[in-house]
Amino acid sequence: MYHRFIWLKSIVIIISFLTVTTSLGYCFDHLAVGAILGGVTLLVRQYWRLYRLNYWLWHSKKISPPSTSGVWANIYEGIYSAKLINRNKRKSLGEIIHRFREGTEAFPDAAIVLDASSKITWCNRLARIELGIRWPEDTGLNIELCIRDNQFTEFLQQQQFDLPIEIQSPINPTKVLEIRAVPYGSEQLMLLVRDVTRLTQIENMRKDFVANVSHELKTPLTVINGYLEMIPEDGSMPQSMMCKAMSEMRSQSFRMQSLIEDLLALSRIEASAERAFEKLVNVPSILWQIQAEAEALNKEKQHKIFFDISPILYVYGIETELRSAFSNLIFNAINYTPDQGVIQVMWGFEGQQAKFSVKDNGEGIAADHLERLTERFYRVDKARSRTTGGSGLGLSIVKHVLSHHNSELVINSTVGKGAEFSCRFSPELISLIEPEEHTPITN
Structure with missing residues (x-):
């Protein structure tokens, strides 16, 4: 709390002290000595208080000032009040910075703050992940040393930030990053970096x-x-x-x-908006129907086709979609396996899951083609595929059907040894039904 300082009182105290010391010197016939001793005493006292002030400001861990009186009490009180104000300001500023950093860490994009010289002053966690920036080691480093790309360098130099640019990731060549620049603060720039590989x-x-x-x-x-x-x-x-x-x-x-x-x-x-997990699908019946169709399709190629079908294994799903997926895999094996090959179709348990697989002993597929097989119209051998009449959409249909049923297509293949296409259904989709009377077709 501020107390008004009364200068007259302080002057009266000093004059009274000097008067007393001078009077004592006069009494002992040393007037000058008394006056000098009084002045030296006041000077030493002031330096002692200066020393305490300096110690409190630079060395003491206590925020509260030492107890004193007079003009020094007002000085201590003023400094203490200023320290409290600055402390509260720093605390508020710290909270603002903390909230800002928390907010930027929650950004879906990588964020980097640059100064007027394009040097890094701050970045969030995604920037460290996507661009390989080390924090705080790279503070003050020019951003062009982290993103070595001619297009990006030209982007910064031209200072035209109306449109974003797309560059290759500096740490992952398979990724494409979109960089957008926005003015930030005083002569600063914020870069927002987004992974647009999928797009x-x-x-x-x-x-x-x-x-x-x-x-x-x-x-x-x-x-x-x-x-x-x-x-x-x-x-x-x-x-x-x-x-x-x-x-x-x-x-x-x-x-x-x-x-x-x-x-x-x-x-x-x-x-399709149809719910995939409400209707029970008689998969064995579907596969026996496809088996008959496969035998008709196989008359020219003369493959040996073996069906191993569990008659009690049903799943929840959409019958038309599952039939389309299963028939595509089986007919693909017939069309692309050389004449008189061997094709094995299996529907049964693998652990706690239900597994459907089609395995052949054909030419096989090279590893560099496997990831792209489910793309629309993608063909390993375009000339051979067209002679078989394929549309190039079969595996893409299978992929989407299985995705609709929370499953995925797994492809294992070795060149010269054939291929296996399989999918697994989770235990939550499985239902065991006592087999009805049927007459499955066998070779």
């Missing part, structure tokens, strides 16, 4: 999808139009050529129809 992949897939659909539909139409142009208006074409033209046009129209049906099926699966 870039989706955009590229969309472009590829449009291009592939256009190409896949254009090819059979070109063949059909070509044969139509060859046929004379009066129909006078040799019988052999007419038969060939009709056969080829029929084949291409079937291929185009298959492509459109697969596109519609994939679109229905992606847009």
Whole structure:
């Protein structure tokens, strides 16, 4: 609390002290000595108080001032009051900085604050993860030493931050980062960095999808139009050529129809709002039906197809989707396995899960193709795939069906030894039903 200082009282005290010491000197016939002793005593006292002030300011751990009186009490009180005000300000500022850091740590993006010289003054945790910045070791380091990219350097130099830029991650070449710059504080800049790898992949897939659909539909139409142009208006074409033209046009129209049906099926699966876990699906019955269809499809290739189906194992799901996924895997094995190969279809338990798998002893698939097999229209061997009439959408349909059922497609393959396509259903989807009378088809 502030107490008003009374200067007159302090002056009166000093004059009274000097008067007393001078009077004592006069009494002992040493007037000058008395006056000097009085002045020295006052000076020593003031220096002692200065020493206590200095010790309190720089060495004492106590925030409260030493007890004193007079003008020094007011000085101590003023300094103490200023220290309390500054302490509260620092505390408030610390809380603001703490809240700011907590907020920026919760950012979905990496954030970096740069000064006017493009040196790092602060960054959040995501910046340390996405860009490899070390904190606080890299404080004061130029950001261009952390992000060595010509496009980024030009971005900073031009100072045109209306649009973001996309660069390759400095620590992970497979990632694409979007960098946006916004003014921050006084002559500072905040960089917001976002991982857009997935968005870039989706955009590229969309472009590829449009291009592939256009190409896949254009090819059979070109063949059909070509044969139509060859046929004379009066129909006078040799019988052999007419038969060939009709056969080829029929084949291409079937291929185009298959492509459109697969596109519609994939679109229905992606847009489906049907709940996947309410209806019980008789998987054994579905597989026995597919077995009959597979035997009809297999007449030319003469594969040995073995079905090992558990008759009591049912799952909750969407019957049409599961049938589409299972038939695609089985028919793919028939179409792409060399003649007289061996195909094994299994539906049963693996541990506590239900497993469906299709295994063949065909040519196998190289490891660098496995990750992309479920992309739309992706083909390992485009020439061979077109001769089989495939649309390139089968595995993409399987992937989306299994995703709808909280499962995934697992592909294991060795070149020259065949491939296995399998999926597993969690125990929560499994139901055991006593088998009904049936007549499964066997080889």
